[in-house]
Amino acid sequence: MFIVATIAILITMAMALARALLGPSVFDRILATNSFGTLTMLLISVYGFLSGRPEFLDIALLYTLINFIGIIAVTKFVNFGNASHSVREDEQGDI
Amino acid sequence: MELVTDILSWGLLLGGSGFLLTGGIGLLRLPDLFSRMHGSGIIDTLGAVMILTGLMVQEGFSLISVKLALMVLFLMFTSPTTTHALARSALNEGLLPKIFNKRQGKKSSKT
Amino acid sequence: MLHALSLGGALYALWLLLSGYLETWLLVLGLSSVALTIVIANRMDVIDHEGHPIHLSWRAALFWPWLGWEIAKANIDVARVILSPSMPIDPQVLKIKGSQKTELGHVIYANSITLTPGTVTIALESGHMEVHALTTQAANDLLSGEMDRRVDTLEKNSDGTVEGVK
Numbered sequence: 001m002f003i004v005a006t007i008a009i010l011i012t013m014a015m016a017l018a019r020a021l022l023g024p025s026v027f028d029r030i031l032a033t034n035s036f037g038t039l040t041m042l043l044i045s046v047y048g049f050l051s052g053r054p055e056f057l058d059i060a061l062l063y064t065l066i067n068f069i070g071i072i073a074v075t076k077f078v079n080f081g082n083a084s085h086s087v088r089e090d091e092q093g094d095i
Numbered sequence: 096m097e098l099v100t101d102i103l104s105w106g107l108l109l110g111g112s113g114f115l116l117t118g119g120i121g122l123l124r125l126p127d128l129f130s131r132m133h134g135s136g137i138i139d140t141l142g143a144v145m146i147l148t149g150l151m152v153q154e155g156f157s158l159i160s161v162k163l164a165l166m167v168l169f170l171m172f173t174s175p176t177t178t179h180a181l182a183r184s185a186l187n188e189g190l191l192p193k194i195f196n197k198r199q200g201k202k203s204s205k206t
Numbered sequence: 207m208l209h210a211l212s213l214g215g216a217l218y219a220l221w222l223l224l225s226g227y228l229e230t231w232l233l234v235l236g237l238s239s240v241a242l243t244i245v246i247a248n249r250m251d252v253i254d255h256e257g258h259p260i261h262l263s264w265r266a267a268l269f270w271p272w273l274g275w276e277i278a279k280a281n282i283d284v285a286r287v288i289l290s291p292s293m294p295i296d297p298q299v300l301k302i303k304g305s306q307k308t309e310l311g312h313v314i315y316a317n318s319i320t321l322t323p324g325t326v327t328i329a330l331e332s333g334h335m336e337v338h339a340l341t342t343q344a345a346n347d348l349l350s351g352e353m354d355r356r357v358d359t360l361e362k363n364s365d366g367t368v369e370g371v372k
Contacts, residue, residue: 001105005146008112012138015119019131027128027185034177035122035135038170039115042146045163049150057162058224064166068173075184114285121288129326129338130297133284136323141281158226165223175320175327182328182338192299192328192338 002050009046013039030074037067104152111145118142128185129192132178139174143167209258214244256310262360269360276353277322280344284323287341299328300337300345305354311361318353 013036020032041063048056114137121134147167151160221236247253255261287295304315309332316327316335324344329336339345 001108005108005112005149008115009146012115012119015123019122025128025185025190027181027188027190028131030181031128031131031135032122034181035118035138038139038143038174041166041170042115042143045150045166046146049153054154054159057159057166061162061166061169061224064169064173068169068177071177072180075180079184079187114281117285117288121284124288124293125295127297129328130295130340132326132338133323133340134288136320136326137281137284137288140277140321140323158223161223165220171321175317178320179316179327179330182326186328192297194297194299 002046005046006043006050009039009043013043026078030071030078033074034067034071037063037070041067100152100155104149107145107149107152111142111147111149114138114142114145127193128190129182132182136174136178139170139178143170209253209255209260210244210248212260213247213253213258214240217243256308259310261363265360269356272356273318273321280322280324280347283343284340295340296342298339298342298345300339300348302335302337302348302354304333304335305358306333306361308361311357314360315354315357318357319348322353 016032016036016039020029020036023029041060044056044060044063045054048054048060118134118136118138121137122131125131125134144167147163151163154160154163217240218236221240225232225236244253287293304312306312306315312330312333312335316330319325319327319335319337322344324340325348326338327335328338337345337348339348
């Protein structure tokens with residue numbers, strides 16, 4: 001049964017990749033990348049169960065968090081041209 | 096007992112796979128960025144949660160299922176934040192949502 | 207102080223769950239990294255009722271199952287719309303006002319809206335939100351105000367006061 005879930009995840013990854021390639025705007029690509037990150041996390045966990053070694057879960061857990069920080073950084077970069085710009089001038093380095 | 100957990104987890108895994116595929120189709124089919132966010136929302140919420148819950152049921156009560164539950168928790172906190180950050184930065188860049196229905200379009204005068 | 211203690215407890219529990227080892231040296235290492243994290247978070251001034259809302263714990267336990275059920279229902283609706291060949295979508299932008307008293311309440315409301323597929327909060331400024339809805343049905347569900355009311359109850363103490371109102 002894990003193999004079915006793995007295949008479904010891989011097909012969905014292909015769709016997300018197609019959206020990332022098609023665009024049209026840079027935000028569509030970021031959105032597709034975000035979904036791709038979630039799917040990678042799922043793939044790592046399901047593959048761990050498929051191969052009978054669920055030790056990969058720590059990597060999947062980290063992937064969730066790094067995906068989040070990465071997307072926030074990229075959206076800020078697209079908006080302001082650098083990742084440490086604060087939205088209001090009186091605040092420093094706030095998300 | 097084993098049969099019950101197997102059926103339950105298989106159902107959850109299959110349902111989750113279905114929702115993932117639906118979200119992927121939505122990502123490809125929907126017409127503009129803001130609509131596509133709903134497709135990505137399906138992948139991030141029910142698709143991922145059903146697959147992870149299915150794995151949890153399969154595993155039973157152990158440290159591994161606690162890690163899976165933590166993944167669900169983190170996903171539930173991070174996914175709306177990323178979606179909102181993305182929508183806001185798209186609005187900042189001047190990307191507007193497509194409105195097809197003129198009657199409802201009045202409500203979005205500012206955007 | 208209470209917030210720092212509960213944050214430390216939560217972080218240490220997370221450390222134990224993720225490592226799974228109970229040797230003295232590793233426990234001491236965990237304790238020191240939790241202490242370092244608390245010191246840094248304190249310097250960043252994020253340990254308060256907003257960064258670590260323990261006053262919501264009990265009512266959040268009641269709110270989350272309801273939210274989960276709403277998310278499941280909305281998922282099925284949106285999935286049906288996406289999969290139907292004619293794709294009957296009707297994208298629209300709604301302007302709504304959250305009736306919560308604090309910024310924390312507004313953020314919880316906005317995040318709950320975004321978590322529910324079919325509606326995405328695209329702008330939030332002091333309680334006024336702009337919500338992109340995929341279908342008319344999703345928009346009507348939001349406009350019925352059920353979620354607003356639930357988040358309102360989540361935020362209020364039993365005696366009707368709200369923590370953190372300026």
